[in-house]
Amino acid sequence: MLFLLSLFNARQPMRHFVLLDTQERCCALRHSREQPNSGNWVEVGETCISWLGHPLPAGARVTPVVKHAQSARPLAA
Numbered sequence: 001m002l003f004l005l006s007l008f009n010a011r012q013p014m015r016h017f018v019l020l021d022t023q024e025r026c027c028a029l030r031h032s033r034e035q036p037n038s039g040n041w042v043e044v045g046e047t048c049i050s051w052l053g054h055p056l057p058a059g060a061r062v063t064p065v066v067k068h069a070q071s072a073r074p075l076a077a
Contacts, residue, residue, distance in 0.1 A: 017041045018051065018060075026051040 012033040019028040020040045029047045030036065043062040051057070 016044050016047045018044055018047065018056065020056070024055050025053060026056060028052075 014031050014033060015035070017030045017032065017036060018026045018041070019030070019036075020042055021027050029049070029052070030041070031047070035041055035043060042056070044056070044060045045062050046060075051060075
């Protein structure tokens with residue numbers, strides 16, 4: 001029964017985050033559905049253990065998707 005219910009529940013995908021220190025070096029890796037609240041966590045497209053202790057590669061960061069609210073359309077005169 002739980003299996004059938006899980007088919008209809010939309011689950012958020014797992015996202016990848018890295019914790020950066022004050023020198024912009026990777027201190028920790030994390031996979032979660034939401035961005036951690038505390039610390040300088042940055043979302044990346046994938047994680048690599050070799051990043052620990054090093055600066056992030058140039059293309060690693062994910063650009064945030066901005067969702068605009070639907071603006072009201074002007075009425076015709």
